Amino acid sequence: MKNIDDLVESAADLAERGLSKGEIADELNVSRETASWLVERSGTGTTPKEVPQSGPHDIHVDWSALGRDSNRLHHIGCAMADLLSKQGEGVDLTIGIEKAGAPLATTVARELDTDLGTYAPSKHQWDDDESDTSDGSFSRNFAQIRDRDCYVVDDTITSGNTMTETVEAIQQQGGNPIACVVLADKRGIEDINGVPVYSLLQVIRVGSEQSSA
Numbered sequence: 001m002k003n004i005d006d007l008v009e010s011a012a013d014l015a016e017r018g019l020s021k022g023e024i025a026d027e028l029n030v031s032r033e034t035a036s037w038l039v040e041r042s043g044t045g046t047t048p049k050e051v052p053q054s055g056p057h058d059i060h061v062d063w064s065a066l067g068r069d070s071n072r073l074h075h076i077g078c079a080m081a082d083l084l085s086k087q088g089e090g091v092d093l094t095i096g097i098e099k100a101g102a103p104l105a106t107t108v109a110r111e112l113d114t115d116l117g118t119y120a121p122s123k124h125q126w127d128d129d130e131s132d133t134s135d136g137s138f139s140r141n142f143a144q145i146r147d148r149d150c151y152v153v154d155d156t157i158t159s160g161n162t163m164t165e166t167v168e169a170i171q172q173q174g175g176n177p178i179a180c181v182v183l184a185d186k187r188g189i190e191d192i193n194g195v196p197v198y199s200l201l202q203v204i205r206v207g208s209e210q211s212s213a
């Protein structure tokens with residue numbers, strides 16, 4: 001995906017296929033705010049209204065060159081596992097955050113010889129209704145928390161909401177998150193509730209286009 005027009009086109013395509021804006025945000029690796037903006041800009045939104053040309057401040061991370069090739073995915077998983085390798089001795093569970101975090105977690109779990117679990121965050125239910133309070137869930141097809149220490153894996157951190165929700169969901173299940181790892185962190189988060197966060201890439205905005213109002 002090369003530019004904003006490609007993103008707008010993809011957002012329109014996904015919206016026409018019936019995906020919620022939360023799912024579109026997931027598919028395109030952008031924030032929900034950006035997904036809303038892209039859909040509205042494409043004209044496929046249900047509420048045509050004035051759309052500012054500048055758009056929200058977000059950075060799209062396209063890692064499809066890694067994700068579409070299992071060999072590359074394996075190597076990137078090894079690198080992520082290496083970031084975790086100095087954490088915790090007895091960790092035998094890796095939780096991947098759906099969707100994009102799941103294949104990454106699979107390679108990390110294999111490299112670190114842990115069980116594999118997945119968490120579907122509540123954002124997957126999200127659309128325009130801000131009152132939505134759907135909970136996330138752990139898949140029964142994979143390993144369960146069972147009071148264990150675990151690692152948490154995702155592809156990106158944008159606001160940090162998804163990672164925070166996942167850490168808290170694990171704790172509510174009696175688990176003990178030891179460390180989190182992502183490909184790219186757009187926030188530069190060092191820890192979530194005291195759980196360290198590692199990232200292969202830190203995406204740091206230099207300067208600001210925002211004028212003081």
Ligand SMILES: O=P(O)(O)OC[C@H]1O[C@H](OP(=O)(O)OP(=O)(O)O)[C@H](O)[C@@H]1O
Pocket residue numbers: 022023024025026027028029030031097098099100101123154155156157158159160161162163
């Ligand atoms: O820090 P946050 O603002 O919560 O955003 C980060 C989340 O957004 C992305 O998921 P996305 O919904 O784009 O797609 P996915 O379901 O394919 O992982 C990414 O995979 C993280 O899970």
